[in-house]
Amino acid sequence: AQKVTQAQTEISVVEKEDVTLDCVYETRDTTYYLFWYKQPPSGELVFLIRRNSFDEQNEISGRYSWNFQKSTSSFNFTITASQVVDSAVYFCALRVSYNTDKLIFGTGTRLQVFP
Amino acid sequence: EAGVAQSPRYKIIEKRQSVAFWCNPISGHATLYWYQQILGQGPKLLIQFQNNGVVDDSQLPKDRFSAERLKGVDSTLKIQPAKLEDSAVYLCASSLEGSGIEQYFGPGTRLTVT
Numbered sequence: 632a633q634k635v636t637q638a639q640t641e642i643s644v645v646e647k648e649d650v651t652l653d654c655v656y657e658t659r660d661t662t663y664y665l666f667w668y669k670q671p672p673s674g675e676l677v678f679l680i681r682r683n684s685f686d687e688q689n690e691i692s693g694r695y696s697w698n699f700q701k702s703t704s705s706f707n708f709t710i711t712a713s714q715v716v717d718s719a720v721y722f723c724a725l726r727v728s729y730n731t732d733k734l735i736f737g738t739g740t741r742l743q744v745f746p
Numbered sequence: 747e748a749g750v751a752q753s754p755r756y757k758i759i760e761k762r763q764s765v766a767f768w769c770n771p772i773s774g775h776a777t778l779y780w781y782q783q784i785l786g787q788g789p790k791l792l793i794q795f796q797n798n799g800v801v802d803d804s805q806l807p808k809d810r811f812s813a814e815r816l817k818g819v820d821s822t823l824k825i826q827p828a829k830l831e832d833s834a835v836y837l838c839a840s841s842l843e844g845s846g847i848e849q850y851f852g853p854g855t856r857l858t859v860t
Contacts, residue, residue, distance in 0.1 A: 635788075666848065668851075673853065674835060674853050674854045674856070675749075675851055675852065675853045675854065676789070676837065676839075676851035677851075678848045678849070678850065681848050722788050722789075724788070732777060732779070732794060732801075732841065732847075732849070733791045733794065733802055734789070734791065734849065736788025736789050736790070737788050738786070738787055738788050739787075739788055
């Protein structure tokens with residue numbers, strides 16, 4: 632079965648703190664994609680990153696970085712020097728098959744950044 | 747480039763009533779998805795269209811939910827009759843053809859069934 636677990640329901644930090652959002656996935660497929668989406672209060676899901684199962688290189692984009700480790704089935708997301716605008720719900724998602732584009736989402740982590 | 751458009755943004759109905767949601771995907775996107783997001787949960791795929799054909803509707807409650815994508819562009823999702831447990835945000839997304847391609851989401855329609 633395919634599953635995504637985001638164990639952290641809610642995280643609160645003060646501005647400029649670093650914060651890591653955890654994501655653990657389950658799949659028996661060898662080919663799959665992992666995604667992170669941001670959902671601000673407006674409700675629209677905003678795409679942040681896609682990573683395929685054959686590429687374990689970590690990625691950095693500005694204050695955002697992602698750590699993909701197949702050995703632990705994890706795809707964690709770190710925000711460096713958090714800002715109030717980072718406050719949102721963050722979802723990790725898994726896509727496992729070429730036959731369907733279905734995304735399997737975790738339950739999300741609500742991040743609150745206080746000034 | 748215009749994003750995915752959805753209407754209405756909010757809808758309140760009583761149980762057993764009918765409701766319809768509309769989605770206009772990003773121009774040129776062949777694939778369209780409808781997701782249901784219940785409060786506190788991640789989105790769950792209801793149905794996926796490739797052009798005007800259904801690719802995956804395995805999680806669509808077909809006794810009350812229906813969807814169509816005539817002419818392979820706009821899509822409507824209908825619930826008839828609605829139940830209390832249908833209260834959720836209904837998200838539409840679209841993507842270009844191809845594997846592993848990111849999906850672009852609309853703002854969603856928040857449905858409250860009383």
